[in-house]
Amino acid sequence: xxxxxRSRIRNFCIIAHIDHGKSTLADRIIETTGLxxxxxxxxxxxxNMDLERERGITIKSQAVRIVYKAKDGEEYILNLIDxxxxxxFNYEVSxxxxxxxxxxLVVDAAQGIEAQTLANxxxxxxxxxxxxxxxxxxxxxxxxxxRVKDEIEDVIGLEAQDAPLISxxxxxxxxxVLEEIVARIxxxxxxxxKPLSALIFDxxxxxxxxxxxxxxxxxxxxxxxxxxxxxxxxxQAEVVETGYFGAGQFIPCEELSAGMVGYITASIKxxxxxxxxxxxxxxxxxxxxxxxxxxxxxxxxYCGMYPADGARYPxxxxxxxxxxxxxxxxxxxxxxxxxxxxxxRCGFLGLLHLEIIQERLExxxxxxxxxxxxxxxxxxxKTNGEIVxxxxxxxxxxxxxxxxxxxxxxxxxxxxxxxxxGSIMELCQERRGRYIxxxxxxxxxxxxxxxxxxxxxxxxxxxALKSRSRGYASFDYELKGYEQSEMVKLDILINKEEVDALxxxxxxxxxxxxxxxxxxxxxxxxPRHLFEIPIQAAVGGRIIARETVRAMRKDVLAKCYGGDxxxxxxxxxxxxxxxxxxxxxxxxxIPQKAFMSVLKLDDK
Amino acid sequence: MMKPLGIYIHIPFCVRKCLxxxxxxxxxPETVRARYMEALGEExxxxxxxxxxxxxxxxxxxxxxxxxxxAAQLAGIFxxxxxxYAVEADAEITIEMNPGTVTEEKLAVxxxxxxxxxxxxxxxxxxxxxxxxxxxHTWEDFLEAYRMCAAAGFANLNVDLISALxxxxxxxxxxxxxxxxxxxxxxxxxxxxSLIIEEDTPFYALYGPDSGGSAAAGVxxxxxxxxxxxxxxDTGRILAAAGYGRYEISNYALxxxxxxxxxxxWERGDYAGFGLGAASMTDNRRWSNVRDMAAYLSxxxxxxxxxxxxxxxxxxxxxxxxxxxxxxRGVSRERFAHIxxxxxxxxxxxxxxxxxxxxxxxxxxxxxxxxxxxxxxxxRILADFLLT
Numbered sequence: 001x002x003x004x005x006r007s008r009i010r011n012f013c014i015i016a017h018i019d020h021g022k023s024t025l026a027d028r029i030i031e032t033t034g035l036x037x038x039x040x041x042x043x044x045x046x047x048n049m050d051l052e053r054e055r056g057i058t059i060k061s062q063a064v065r066i067v068y069k070a071k072d073g074e075e076y077i078l079n080l081i082d083x084x085x086x087x088x089f090n091y092e093v094s095x096x097x098x099x100x101x102x103x104x105l106v107v108d109a110a111q112g113i114e115a116q117t118l119a120n121x122x123x124x125x126x127x128x129x130x131x132x133x134x135x136x137x138x139x140x141x142x143x144x145x146x147r148v149k150d151e152i153e154d155v156i157g158l159e160a161q162d163a164p165l166i167s168x169x170x171x172x173x174x175x176x177v178l179e180e181i182v183a184r185i186x187x188x189x190x191x192x193x194k195p196l197s198a199l200i201f202d203x204x205x206x207x208x209x210x211x212x213x214x215x216x217x218x219x220x221x222x223x224x225x226x227x228x229x230x231x232x233x234x235x236q237a238e239v240v241e242t243g244y245f246g247a248g249q250f251i252p253c254e255e256l257s258a259g260m261v262g263y264i265t266a267s268i269k270x271x272x273x274x275x276x277x278x279x280x281x282x283x284x285x286x287x288x289x290x291x292x293x294x295x296x297x298x299x300x301x302y303c304g305m306y307p308a309d310g311a312r313y314p315x316x317x318x319x320x321x322x323x324x325x326x327x328x329x330x331x332x333x334x335x336x337x338x339x340x341x342x343x344x345r346c347g348f349l350g351l352l353h354l355e356i357i358q359e360r361l362e363x364x365x366x367x368x369x370x371x372x373x374x375x376x377x378x379x380x381x382k383t384n385g386e387i388v389x390x391x392x393x394x395x396x397x398x399x400x401x402x403x404x405x406x407x408x409x410x411x412x413x414x415x416x417x418x419x420x421x422g423s424i425m426e427l428c429q430e431r432r433g434r435y436i437x438x439x440x441x442x443x444x445x446x447x448x449x450x451x452x453x454x455x456x457x458x459x460x461x462x463x464a465l466k467s468r469s470r471g472y473a474s475f476d477y478e479l480k481g482y483e484q485s486e487m488v489k490l491d492i493l494i495n496k497e498e499v500d501a502l503x504x505x506x507x508x509x510x511x512x513x514x515x516x517x518x519x520x521x522x523x524x525x526x527p528r529h530l531f532e533i534p535i536q537a538a539v540g541g542r543i544i545a546r547e548t549v550r551a552m553r554k555d556v557l558a559k560c561y562g563g564d565x566x567x568x569x570x571x572x573x574x575x576x577x578x579x580x581x582x583x584x585x586x587x588x589x590i591p592q593k594a595f596m597s598v599l600k601l602d603d604k
Numbered sequence: 605m606m607k608p609l610g611i612y613i614h615i616p617f618c619v620r621k622c623l624x625x626x627x628x629x630x631x632x633p634e635t636v637r638a639r640y641m642e643a644l645g646e647e648x649x650x651x652x653x654x655x656x657x658x659x660x661x662x663x664x665x666x667x668x669x670x671x672x673x674x675a676a677q678l679a680g681i682f683x684x685x686x687x688x689y690a691v692e693a694d695a696e697i698t699i700e701m702n703p704g705t706v707t708e709e710k711l712a713v714x715x716x717x718x719x720x721x722x723x724x725x726x727x728x729x730x731x732x733x734x735x736x737x738x739x740x741h742t743w744e745d746f747l748e749a750y751r752m753c754a755a756a757g758f759a760n761l762n763v764d765l766i767s768a769l770x771x772x773x774x775x776x777x778x779x780x781x782x783x784x785x786x787x788x789x790x791x792x793x794x795x796x797x798s799l800i801i802e803e804d805t806p807f808y809a810l811y812g813p814d815s816g817g818s819a820a821a822g823v824x825x826x827x828x829x830x831x832x833x834x835x836x837x838d839t840g841r842i843l844a845a846a847g848y849g850r851y852e853i854s855n856y857a858l859x860x861x862x863x864x865x866x867x868x869x870w871e872r873g874d875y876a877g878f879g880l881g882a883a884s885m886t887d888n889r890r891w892s893n894v895r896d897m898a899a900y901l902s903x904x905x906x907x908x909x910x911x912x913x914x915x916x917x918x919x920x921x922x923x924x925x926x927x928x929x930x931x932x933r934g935v936s937r938e939r940f941a942h943i944x945x946x947x948x949x950x951x952x953x954x955x956x957x958x959x960x961x962x963x964x965x966x967x968x969x970x971x972x973x974x975x976x977x978x979x980x981x982x983x984r985i986l987a988d989f990l991l992t
Contacts (some may be wrong), residue, residue, distance in 0.1 A: 024849055364871040530962060530981050553829045554836075555983040556798060556853060563869045564883045565923065566890060566913070572926060 006259040007021045007187045010059050011216065015094060015124055016106035017114040017474065021136040024168040025106055025177070026064075026080060030247055032174045033066045033078075062202075063214060063261055065244045065251075070182045078181060079245075079261035081201065081216075088350030090478065091297055092202070094123055095277045098293055099201045099216035099261065102130040102185030104177065105158070105537040109135045109165070112151050113441070114474035115415035121156055132184045133160045133349035134177055137453050139167040155441045190258030196220035196228070197278040197287040198256075198264075203271050205325040209241070211268035212250070215280055216261050218291060223255035228266060231290040235273035236283050237266035271328045297329045299347025300408070300479065301354055301374045302391040303457050304335060304501065305361070307342030308368035308581070308592050313342045319365035320344060323357060330357060335392065339585055340370055340595070343394055348374075370583075370592045373504045376454045379406040379482055393503045396489045399540055407485045408454040408505075411436075412477040418444050420469040427468055432507060449451040451480060455505070475546035490515055492522070493536040493543075497586045501595055518598050519547040525594035528552040533588055607610070608657035609886075611689065613644070613681060614879030615670040616897070619705065623738035623810075624766075626802035628881040628895055629668035636897070640880070641677050643901050645684045647893075648878050650905035652688035654886075655876060662865035663697040669725075671701035675709045684716030689714045696864045698723055698762075701753075703745035711756035721863075722753050723762040723795075728769060728776075729783045736770045736824055737799075738806070745762045754789050760861065764792035766836040769799055770811075770824040777835045778842065785846035792861040796839045797854045798832055833980055840976075853930050853979055870927045872920075888915045917944065918991040921951055925989040929982070934973025948972065955988045 016022035044228075058362045062082040069075050083096040096102070103124045107113060124131050133152050135145045145165050146585060152160035164180060166173030202214040222228065222242055230237045243252040244262040256262045268274060277294040307316045320332045333345035348354040354374060359366045380388040380396065381403045416424050421438070428435070428450045436449035452461075459476070465473045490511050492502035502522075506514050516539025522535045526549050533549040582589035616629045617637055630930065632640075673681075678699075685691065698721040699714055706724075714722075726972050729735050729743045753761055767777050784794060801811045809815060810823055827835065840850055848856040855866060868875060874886040881895040891912035894900050900908055915923070921944055928935035940948045949956065956972060959965040964978030964985055978985055 530964065530984055552981050552984065553833050554798070555981045556800075556979065563610075563875055563877060563885065564881075564892065565869070565885070565927065566883065566892065566911070569923075569926070569990075572983065572987040572990055575983060576990050579987075 006190070008074060009077045009079065009188055009259050009550075010181055010185045011081065011100045011188055011261055012102045012104060012181060012185050013081045013083050013124075013260075014104045014106055015083070015099045015117070015120040015131075016136075017108070017111075017117045017120075020106050020108040020111070020114075020117070021168045022106055023082075025104075025134070025174075026082060027077075027134065027165070028168050028171055028174045029080065029178065030064060030066060032171075032178065033068050037114050040165060063178055063245045064247055064260070068178055068182070071179060072182075076182050078178075081261065083480075088348075088352045090123075091295065091349075092276055093120070094127070094293065095201045096200065097124050097129060097275075098277075098291075099199050100127075100129055101188050101519070102132070102181075104181070105133045105152075105156075106132050106136050107133060107148055107152060108166075109137045109145050109148055110140050112148045112445075113117060113155055113415070115413050115447070115476045116155070116474050118415070118447075119413065119476040121158075130185055131158060131159055132180060133163040134173075134180075135160075135163050135165050136168055138165045139170050139172065151442055188259030190217065190219045191260045192219070192221055194219035194258075194283040195285045195287040195505055196222055196280065197291055198222065200230070200274055200278045200280060202276060203274040203328075205271055206265075209265045209267075211265070211271055211274050213264045213266075213268075213274050213280065214261075215256075215264060217256050217258050219258050219287065220282065221255050221257040222264060222280070222282075228264065229283040229286065230274055230278045231286075232278040232294050232296075233273050234273055235268065237268050237273075239264055239266050241265045269600045271325060275328055279313070296350065299329065299331045299377075300350055300454065301348045301376060302338060302345055303348075303354060303374040304340065304372035304392070305332075305346050305499075306340040306344055306370045306372075308338065308370055310341045312367060315365065316344065316361070316367055316369075319361050320346070320427050322365075323360060327357075329353070337372075337394075337501045339499045339583055339590075340372075343370075347391065368592070370501075370595050372501045372595060373598065374458050376408050376458060378487060378505055382406065390505070393489055393505050394500045396505065402422060404484055405487045406482040407487060409451050409480050409483050410454050410457065410477040411480045412450045412452050412457070412475065414448040414450065414465070414473055414475050415441070416446060416448065416469050416473040418446060418471060421446050421448070423468045424448060424465065426475055427461075427464055428452065431461060432509070452477070453483075453507070454479070454506075455484065486568070488539045491538045492518060493534075494522070494526070494590065495533045495586055495588045496536075497588075498538075499585055499590075502598065508539075511537075512544050515545040519545045521598050522594055523547040523549055525597050526588070526590055529588060606659040606690070607657055608661045608873060609655055609689075610662040610664070610698070610865050610873055610875035611660050611685070612865075612882055612973070613648075613663070613665045613685075613878040614877065614882040615665065615667040615673060616640075616666060616880045617672045618669040619702070619740040620738070622740075623736075623806040624799060624802065626805050627668065632897075637673065637677070639901055640897075641673070641680060643905070644879050645680065647686050647908055649688050651878065653877065655689065658874065659692050661692050661695055662867045662868055663691065663695060663873050665697075665699040666723075667700055669702040669705055670699050671705040671710060675707070675713045678710055679713045679717060679967040682719070685728075686717075692760075696721055696863060698863070700725070701749065703741035703749040706749040707754055708752060711752060711758070714944070715756055717849060720758070720825060721760040721762065722758050723764065723793075724749060724753065724782065725764045727764060727766045729780045730772075730773070730942075733769045733772055733776065737766070750787060759789065759793045761790045762795060762863070763787070765794060765796045767798050767839065768827050768832040770826055772827055772835075774827075774831060774834055774838065775918075778838055783837060785843065785848075790846075790858070793857045794843060794848060795855050796843070798836055799826070801826075816837060816922070821956060836980070837976075850932050852932065853982065870931050872923055872927060888896065888920055889913065890915060906957040920944070922990050925952065926986040929972070929974050929986060929989075932973060934968075934971040937970050937972065951991075952989065959988075960983055 014022045061502040064080050066078040067075055068078050081096050081099055083093045105121055128409055138145055147159040149163060152158050164176040165172050197218045198215040200213055200215050204212045206212055224239050226239045228239055241252050242256045242264050243250050279290040307313050324330050329349050332344040335345040336342055361369060375393060380390050380391040382401050382405045414424060431452055433452045438446055438448050440446050465475055486508040487505050488508045488511050490504055490506050491498050519535045519537050528549055530552055532551045535547045536543050537545040579589055582591050617632050618629045620631055697719045699719050700723045702725045726746045731742050801807050811826055843856045847858055850856050851862045877884045880900045881893055883892040891909050893908045894910045937948050964975055966975050974982055
């Protein structure tokens with residue numbers, strides 16, 4: 001294709017709150033422009049992974065190129081860049097936005113603006129994107145487009161009275177959206193004659209082609225044979241292929257030039273060489289400055305991952321290695337637990353990222369996993385001046401060596417309807433939140449700002465938020481920094497033996513409550529044995545809570561009838577098999593799921 | 605030298621299925637019963653060649669309820685048995701019967717055929733308890749049947765009882781025990797099981813792990829575990845006072861009246877099983893017949909077997925332990941060493957030690973046996989004697 005005329009290119013993304021219809025709109029646009037027939041479309045083309053389809057969220061960035069014949073008679077190239085839709089992936093979102101020139105803001109005609117919508121709009125405006133609103137789901141009986149339009153103007157300050165009223169689901173108003181894209185999103189700038197600078201917004205590992213770099217060309221051009229350099233990582237490679245994104249396939253092309261969105265392959269073996277946000281340039285004629293905004297992504301949440309069957313440790317290692325090929329933000333290193341044997345300490349961007357990796361390991365690699373309580377990174381200031389970054393509670397230095405500890409704190413925005421303000425404030429209070437401000441967006445909805453310790457929100461905060469607001473609250477956060485805090489290590493003793501995999505760091509004020517809940521939960525999870533089992537929670541050797549699993553009193557085989565020994569033996573075998581699925585701690589057998597059940601302790 | 609053999613004959617019919625019962629048994633019309641008896645006879649005849657080297661020391665006709673058969677059908681079983689098998693003169697021959705199906709004519713036929721032991725299902729003397737578990741008879745029906753058996757000249761009678769029934773209290777269970785030992789003539793043998801909620805029974809839906817507990821509306825609750833064990837202790841005490849010794853986890857007998865056929869299973873004697881789903885073992889090979897009635901009826905007489913399995917040496921050791929430990933006399937170390945040519949301790953040392961330390965197993969006079977506490981939780985312990 002010979003399109004180099006930048007005035008006919010539009011690079012844009014769609015921003016929306018979860019469930020407001022982002023992916024459905026993307027599908028309709030692709031379908032309407034005839035890129036795929038309806039039959040070829042599996043619902044939601046852009047969400048490739050099964051997981052993405054099931055959860056209705058986008059995990060990896062995606063892009064697709066569409067050719068649209070506008071009402072002015074000209075053909076335009078529309079590059080739609082789909083961004084991840086979760087706070088865990090905020091950095092990835094920001095890089096995808098940086099690759100665009102404009103954004104469509106999709107707002108649900110019934111639900112209006114949510115905290116996440118706001119966060120994403122502000123992010124887009126920060127990147128100088130032209131944003132225009134679209135009101136979706138007008139087919140719903142509860143739709144109130146005028147209210148939502150007013151809200152968009154009042155809350156965000158975007159002109160919204162002429163916003164297209166559409167239903168992506170029913171295919172209403174899609175043409176208007178396409179015309180608006182052409183009319184309202186600016187054509188890309190840039191200069192083909194300048195040295196190459198291209199922004200990496202994602203990359204993918206392919207076993208045949210090596211790493212496939214997703215990028216937006218800012219200046220210059222790139223073609224086969226050229227040697228490129230990644231400016232932050234310093235990696236160099238010779239370009240093998242350039243191309244653009246068809247729906248679900250890569251279509252090679254001669255070259256990519258300023259303003260275009262496409263991919264580059266260069267037989268690169270590791271996605272760690274092509275970090276999101278890095279700048280691709282010409283190794284022989286480099287640009288002066290890398291593009292702004294690059295940062296190294298560091299995991300925020302850590303947990304231990306162990307194979308349920310110890311013999312599968314090598315399989316877990318191979319699986320993590322493979323996943324990391326495609327996910328530069330996944331971190332892992334081997335660790336050993338007394339209770340769980342050999343496994344890995346893994347680092348993630350957030351809890352969703354953790355859950356995704358866990359599910360992929362279980363589904364795609366058929367592994368049964370035991371994971372330990374997720375932990376944030378604490379900074380331990382030792383009396384000798386040393387600072388330890390603690391990712392595994394078991395490595396906490398002796399209390400006598402600790403001067404003080406710091407924990408990460410986030411700035412959170414919670415949007416909630418008026419009726420639930422009280423219960424949400426209560427929740428934030430319980431989670432050691434510091435109230436910052438509250439403003440009413442309109443009569444019925446308020447935006448609460450809190451500072452919350454990260455470790456209070458990584459377990460189950462989102463679930464608690466949803467249940468206490470009957471699903472109406474929305475939530476967004478970003479890391480603010482570290483603050484000194486009274487943290488202690490809570491240990492769990494089962495039958496008087498400390499179980500390292502169950503230890504975690506907690507604020508001293510919540511230690512008792514959490515210890516008590518863990519003991520209660522474990523009491524339910526640990527089957528009765530032939531002897532009584534005390535379950536204790538301890539801080540610094542002092543017992544703060546206790547429960548007891550009573551001894552089993554009866555487990556007798558009934559009548560063994562007519563000499564049918566085989567059947568009775570099967571019962572005994574079943575019993576023995578059950579034991580194998582347990583972890584032996586001293587003389588106590590603990591089911592695998594007990595290690596995980598203690599992660600969700602909020603009972604409201 | 606002829607080898608000893610036990611014979612089990614399965615009659616998979618009953619008046620109606622009890623709510624707790626997971627045995628292979630169902631009500632069936634007369635036509636099915638007739639065809640079954642024919643097939644059973646053919647099987648016994650066809651299999652006889654296999655047992656030429658055996659003499660039959662015990663016979664057990666169980667079910668189901670064998671006494672639902674007609675007198676002629678009962679007579680047929682025993683004549684077929686004697687026609688094809690060498691039954692010892694002093695063989696123990698037992699038949700199971702349930703109240704409501706016993707007649708003088710059937711008893712006379714059995715007596716004539718050499719039956720010398722009758723096992724009667726009572727379960728409880730409380731009619732409300734009987735109704736709750738779906739039994740097809742009352743305490744009064746039982747008394748009548750028991751009287752008839754005694755009158756027909758049967759001196760070796762067993763009574764089956766079940767404890768821990770829905771709504772049962774310790775008092776009512778004691779009353780069941782005391783009433784049973786007051787029967788005259790006194791039963792020679794009492795089987796007293798604690799109710800087990802088996803899968804695929806109506807009780808599993810009511811009381812099983814997925815039932816949401818017995819708190820469901822209108823469901824009469826089961827006694828709790830502590831009460832259950834108290835009942836088990838009551839059983840031992842009351843029966844001991846009446847002269848019964850416990851020789852197996854759930855079986856009690858007056859001196860010299862332990863069921864020989866029953867002991868044969870625990871001691872791994874050779875036995876042949878005939879009829880639907882019946883299990884057999886000879887020369888360390890186990891097999892069983894098909895469990896599907898239509899298949900049993902249609903398959904040729906010598907082709908009714910579903911599974912055959914040769915026991916490895918370690919499987920034989922496992923069985924020796926988990927079956928033998930059900931007997932109160934336990935397992936003889938000397939016998940173990942004799943059979944397997946190695947010490948019990950070299951195979952099971954750590955398990956024996958662990959449970960001995962917990963007071964659940966004990967050694968005495970060259971035997972290893974479960975203690976009372978061990979019996980309560982015997983499943984857990986026996987499972988640990990599995991070697992694979």
